[in-house]
Each structure stands twice: as structure tokens, then as C-alpha cells.
Amino acid sequence: xxxxxxxxxxxxxxxxxxxxxxxxxxxxxxxxxxxxxxxxxxxxxxxxxxxxxxxxxxxxxxxxxxxxxxxxxxxxxxxxxxxxxxxxxxxxxxxxxxxxxxxxxxxxxxxxx
Amino acid sequence: xxxxxxxxxxxxxxxxxxxxxxxxxxxxxxxxxxxxxxxxxxxxxxxxxxxxxxxxxxxxxxxxxxxxxxxxxxxxxxxxxxxxxxxxxxxxxxxxxxxxxxxxxxxxxxxxxx
Numbered sequence: 001x002x003x004x005x006x007x008x009x010x011x012x013x014x015x016x017x018x019x020x021x022x023x024x025x026x027x028x029x030x031x032x033x034x035x036x037x038x039x040x041x042x043x044x045x046x047x048x049x050x051x052x053x054x055x056x057x058x059x060x061x062x063x064x065x066x067x068x069x070x071x072x073x074x075x076x077x078x079x080x081x082x083x084x085x086x087x088x089x090x091x092x093x094x095x096x097x098x099x100x101x102x103x104x105x106x107x108x109x110x111x112x113x
Numbered sequence: 114x115x116x117x118x119x120x121x122x123x124x125x126x127x128x129x130x131x132x133x134x135x136x137x138x139x140x141x142x143x144x145x146x147x148x149x150x151x152x153x154x155x156x157x158x159x160x161x162x163x164x165x166x167x168x169x170x171x172x173x174x175x176x177x178x179x180x181x182x183x184x185x186x187x188x189x190x191x192x193x194x195x196x197x198x199x200x201x202x203x204x205x206x207x208x209x210x211x212x213x214x215x216x217x218x219x220x221x222x223x224x225x226x227x
Contacts, residue, residue: 043218103155
């Protein structure tokens with residue numbers, strides 16, 4: 001059961017433009033959402049998160065938006081840089097069971113110079 | 114630097130031959146997790162330890178076992194690997210089990226089964 005879905009396996013963006021990565025979830029008990037970034041030959045690293053009580057969280061060039069009614073979140077990167085090229089995983093944490101954190105399949109972002 | 118270390122980076126085993134993957138952490142985190150990730154798929158949780166308390170996911174095959182002899186180390190044992198067990202295995206840690214905890218991942222072990 002794919003409770004967290006990233007429907008775009010890949011995204012290509014020009015340097016300096018905005019990158020928008022999308023994520024949908026099905027379980028209304030998820031109350032905390034995270035984005036992880038993964039470079040080749042490395043493990044995923046935490047990027048940014050958002051609680052279900054908020055609809056936006058910003059950290060430098062990275063902003064995550066949460067639309068609870070649509071069960072949708074997105075990660076915006078502005079401006080995109082070539083070093084942002086990586087696989088981005090969306091993850092959702094269960095309100096009563098953090099150990100049920102679910103991941104999406106990832107979106108490979110390529111930022112072209 | 115505090116980190117999560119997985120060894121080896123690449124592991125090749127034969128069909129049916131037991132294999133052990135290792136993970137160590139210097140973060141002194143209470144929780145350690147093992148995830149399986151197959152190509153282009155989402156990481157899938159196999160089990161986790163909260164301190165010494167082992168928690169198995171309902172759909173994790175019996176072929177997969179784990180040991181945590183102390184806070185720092187955790188092992189994944191695959192008793193009789195099949196071709197379908199070829200995957201990236203990721204170890205992760207977290208301080209606790211609150212829903213707002215973030216995970217710290219190792220670099221993973223890529224397992225091949227011949």
C-alpha cells in the first residue's frame with residue numbers, strides 16, 4: 001500500500017529557476033512530513049520538514065507547502081543550483097506511531113547550468 | 114563527526130548463503146532502523162529497535178533477522194538470501210519515537226545475490 005506517492009520520477013530545471021517537487025499521501029493520520037535529499041553513493045539526509053498544524057515552512061532557498069485538504073505537499077527550491085541535483089524523498093510520519101514513517105519512491109532532480 | 118556507518122558498501126552473496134550487514138552509530142540514538150530499498154522504489158521499513166526492544170514489521174519475511182548487541186551497533190542477518198532480496202539496505206537512527214523525529218541514514222549496503 002503506497003501511502004506516500006511521488007508521481008514524477010524525474011524533473012529537469014535550468015539553474016536559477018524554481019524547482020517544484022510534489023508529493024501526495026493517503027493516510028489522514030500522518031501529522032509530520034519531511035523531505036530528504038540523496039546524492040549518489042550516500043544515504044538520504046534530512047532537508048526540511050513541516051508539521052500538520054502549519055501550511056508552510058521555509059529554510060533559505062527551500063520551502064515546503066502543505067495542503068491538508070488535498071493531502072498534498074510540495075517542495076520549492078528557489079533559485080535552483082546545480083548542487084541541488086539529487087534524488088528527493090518525501091516522507092510522512094504517523095501521529096501515533098513514528099516508526100511507521102513512510103517514504104515516497106523519490107524524484108530525481110537535475111539542475112542544468 | 115557523529116554519524117551512521119554501514120559496512121560493507123557492497124556485498125555479494127550466493128543464493129541461500131547467509132549474509133550479515135552491519136551498522137554502527139556515534140550519535141547515541143535510542144532507535145535504530147533497517148530499511149530495504151529496491152531500484153526506483155520507496156525505502157521500506159523492515160524492523161527497528163527502540164533501545165533493546167525489537168519491533169518487526171508485519172510483512173517482513175522471517176528470512177530477515179536483526180541483532181542489537183549494544184547502543185552503537187545493529188546487524189541485519191539474511192538467513193537464506195533469494196534473488197528477490199537483492200537491494201540497497203539502509204540503516205537509520207533517531208533519538209526517539211516522536212512523530213517529529215528525523216532520521217539519520219547511513220550510506221547503505223548494496224546487496225547482490227548470485
